[in-house]
Amino acid sequence: MVTDILLLCLLGGIISTDVDAAWQSMLSQPLVACPLAGAVLGNVELGLRFGILLQLPFLAELPVGGAKVSFGGVGSYVGAGMAIMLRSTFSELPNLVLLSCLLFSLATSVALIPLVNWLRRTNSYLMGKVDLAAEAGDLRRISTLHYAGIVNAIAFGILTTGAFLLIGKLLLPQLLTFVPVGVERALYLVQPVLLGAGLGAVARLLVRKKTIPFALTGLLVGASVMFLVGGR
């Protein structure tokens, strides 16, 4: 278990770096990050389910210009990890585990905003060193300082993932023990509501007055295929 959590933290460093410090290859998107958490902890299916529920809503956050966006990918990754770890202990409360881990992942994604701002302020310290190296015309030192920034971003990701996993591990089991079992039945709406919320978010991004005919065409084509195939 300890090895799994360490691996989860290391992968968290890579995922956190992919958000904006490097690559931006979408590895940090919930649909990719959550199954990765599942792969580490041996439950890809639950990780994927978590990713499916959170992927579409977080698309509405655009890292454009000076917009302050939350860290939905990292939050989802931590939340998926927690859900998988708690699932075996609280197997009779699947909906409650899902809801509490979803809320925890949302809280994590918001809590990371000031921490990332702090990381960026430490980059200003690096920039001071860069100016000294520039004054000396030292190209090698400039490269080294940049590599230090990359290592710093990855280390930040590893530490924050570990810290939030620890908080979740201490907090969520306590919380789940206190919630009455009857609440579990009341949570059967979580998945339909989240799937709807995801579509609402995407529709706001991609459906405009001019594109309504295209959306309706998609709807008709989808419905026709479903009707013909008669599948799920």
Next chain:
Amino acid sequence: MRLGVFDLVRATVRSFYIQAVWSYERMLSLGFCFALIPFARKMLKSAKERRLFLKRNLTFFNTNPYMAGWLIGAVMRLEEEALTAEKPAFRQHERFKSRMSQSLAAIGDQLFWERLRPLTALLGWMVAMYWGVAGAVVFLVTYNIPHLFMRFKGVVTGYRLGFDITKEISLKKLHKRSHDLLRVGALATGLAFVVAARSAIVDDPIQIAGFVGGIVGMFILLKIKIPVPVALTVLLIACAVFGGLLGHAEM
């Protein structure tokens, strides 16, 4: 002496880390300069040349990370030309860099963040609903092929054209591409609606109400500029309370 293919590849690979030392004062300046270092190592031999080069390229710089390659390539070309010019027009270079970085940011943000990312995520999401992890692979592949193409093309074309990248990056052409992506995205949204509805609802009117409530609720909350995590928290708490009330009524 000119840069070879290997130097351009090195500059491109370094551009993947352009935001690693993002600072409030100068934003991407260090990342931009880091991508230019293979050029400086090869072309600038004296300490004075290197010092002036670093000072020129460590000024404020901000753009979309996927589009930065265009300016990295163009600046390498302009710096190369300046080496043999009698009176290098560095002030003109600076103005060009500043103006182009803003245009490239606007184009990149719209093309990648507002269009390509939602579209490819939606495709991956639909595949994931039926074929599991294959959806994540579809998302990664469909997003990263155009992304990597743009990064490499940017550096190579920028280096080939220098100032003339303004002719290559036609706003009109990119806007057309962006509108095409929007249409395909709307089509995919329609399809995704059917996929989600089929998997979320199992002949239960309350679940149908929850699904529709999620769509309408999220749409309204985003319209009044509520951040995504807050909007989702509101919806989740609402659905827990609503589900609890219904469960209580049934008992």
